[in-house]
Amino acid sequence: MRTETQAIVCALRGHGEHGAIVRLMTPEQGLIAAYVRGARGRRMRPVLMAGNVVEAQLSARTETQLPQALIELVHSRGPLLSEPLPAAAIEWATVLTATALPEGQPYPALYQALEGLLDAVEAAPSANGWGAALVRYELLMLSELGFGLDLERCAVTGRNDDLVAVSPKSGRAVSAAEAEPYAGKLLPLPRFAREGGRASWSEIAQGLDLTGHFLLRDVLTDRSRPVAEARERLVERLRRAGGLA
Numbered sequence: 001m002r003t004e005t006q007a008i009v010c011a012l013r014g015h016g017e018h019g020a021i022v023r024l025m026t027p028e029q030g031l032i033a034a035y036v037r038g039a040r041g042r043r044m045r046p047v048l049m050a051g052n053v054v055e056a057q058l059s060a061r062t063e064t065q066l067p068q069a070l071i072e073l074v075h076s077r078g079p080l081l082s083e084p085l086p087a088a089a090i091e092w093a094t095v096l097t098a099t100a101l102p103e104g105q106p107y108p109a110l111y112q113a114l115e116g117l118l119d120a121v122e123a124a125p126s127a128n129g130w131g132a133a134l135v136r137y138e139l140l141m142l143s144e145l146g147f148g149l150d151l152e153r154c155a156v157t158g159r160n161d162d163l164v165a166v167s168p169k170s171g172r173a174v175s176a177a178e179a180e181p182y183a184g185k186l187l188p189l190p191r192f193a194r195e196g197g198r199a200s201w202s203e204i205a206q207g208l209d210l211t212g213h214f215l216l217r218d219v220l221t222d223r224s225r226p227v228a229e230a231r232e233r234l235v236e237r238l239r240r241a242g243g244l245a
Helices: 078-082 084-100 108-123 131-144 176-182 201-219 222-241
Strands: 002-015 019-026 030-036 053-059 068-075 163-166 173-175
Touching: 002 030, 002 084, 002 108, 019 053, 019 068, 019 084, 019 108, 030 053, 078 084, 084 108, 084 131, 084 222, 108 131, 131 201, 163 176, 173 176, 201 222
Parallel strands: 030 068
Antiparallel strands: 002 019, 002 053, 019 030, 053 068, 163 173
16 A cells, blocks of 8 residues: 555654654545654654644555655644644644544545644734634534534524524524523523634634533543643633633
């Protein structure tokens, strides 16, 4: 088996004295793992940073064997890793991808969304320029894994107007009139989560509370719960940056 693909570096785990197993998000094959010789050496360390775009040449003798990869850098996001908030966003988006997705299954929409999110983090001077994209990526992740939220119509009336909250149990939207008797028991639904566009700091925080509830309940189960610490660091920094802490 030989293949060549562009990919986003998502995770790195040491293997042997100098090598590592690298998890890469690809456009057509989804998440793949491959062994990279010298991955922890001085030349390859800056290439294999999370969030970098690389060109990977993969080869294996059989389809069941862990492939070996030759990696070349296409685009580095290394400079962002010295900035606490962008670094936390890149860390979380890539670790979520590497942890939540099964290997070898194509998720082209998730690849495009991850690429767009990382581009937004790189381009925006402030997190309120990419916070909404992060929430939408998490919503898409939930949907692609079969845990999508129903934000189109009210769970009670079936209407699609004035939706302001989400049931933490069913993941279905609720209109303002129906949500009023349950104030404090429902999760706020920020408008951008349904309609797109930019979002305020408070709306981003609401969106992260919404997606975080379902990610922790349905995706980051006990085995993968430690990776949620990366998300906690990001949310805490976002709240401080927006004056919401």
